[in-house]
Amino acid sequence: MPSFTAYTVETAPAQSRPMLQQLQQAFGLIPNIAATMAGSPVLINGFVGLFQRVHASSLTEPQIQTVLLTNAVANASEWPVAFHTALALKQGVHRADIDALRHGALPADPALAALSALARTLIEKRGHLAESDQKRFLEAGFTIEQILEVIAVVAASTITNYTSSVTHPPLEAQFDAFAWHAPVP
Known part of the structure; x- marks a missing residue:
């Protein structure tokens, strides 16, 4: 079974770092799930972007x-x-x-x-x-x-x-x- 890296702001691919910084500010930590997503800038950027829109919806x-x-x-x-x-x-x-x-x-x-x-x-x-x-x-x-x-x-x-x-x-x-x-x- 492959082992997935849990990235930090310092170790993540450059294109993933801004999203990890946003999550750090929002939660006071980088959730472990996001730390693993950061291995793919496509995934972490899509994830954070979609969640930002979800939390701006009309739903409470x-x-x-x-x-x-x-x-x-x-x-x-x-x-x-x-x-x-x-x-x-x-x-x-x-x-x-x-x-x-x-x-x-x-x-x-x-x-x-x-x-x-x-x-x-x-x-x-x-x-x-x-x-x-x-x-x-x-x-x-x-x-x-x-x-x-x-x-x-x-x-x-x-x-x-x-x-x-x-x-x-x-x-x-x-x-x-x-x-x-x-x-x-």
């Missing part, structure tokens, strides 16, 4: 974290589940809703449940949403444009999930309390 931070956590669980991606659990708590998502998501269930909050259901359906049906899937989302108070924004969040999180599944970055100590292990199939 708790809503975005709900989609990101849903996707990490659906993709059985352990590092992102721990990371997005911590961020969801920081953004005020109720612990019971986070626990439901971590167990593959829908949150009790109706809006978060609609977001989670749409995201999971996008993943499970590989983007082929039925009219009824879209209708349920819209009936929960969301807009047509927000369906497209959820697609962007799913795309961004897929980058993280797949990178984690391929590179297996170690979990940072501050996220140990949120460690999660995918159910054995």
Whole structure:
């Protein structure tokens, strides 16, 4: 199995360094997942650029974290589940809703449940949403444009999930309390 390097600002390819610096400023650290992504300037630059746009969307931070956590669980991606659990708590998502998501269930909050259901359906049906899937989302108070924004969040999180599944970055100590292990199939 290949070993992936976890880069620092000093050791990363020159084209990856600005993104690592941005992440350092945003989080106070370079997440291990980003440190491994930095080996490909194409990947790290695309990832950070897409996430910047996602966080500038009309979705709230708790809503975005709900989609990101849903996707990490659906993709059985352990590092992102721990990371997005911590961020969801920081953004005020109720612990019971986070626990439901971590167990593959829908949150009790109706809006978060609609977001989670749409995201999971996008993943499970590989983007082929039925009219009824879209209708349920819209009936929960969301807009047509927000369906497209959820697609962007799913795309961004897929980058993280797949990178984690391929590179297996170690979990940072501050996220140990949120460690999660995918159910054995």
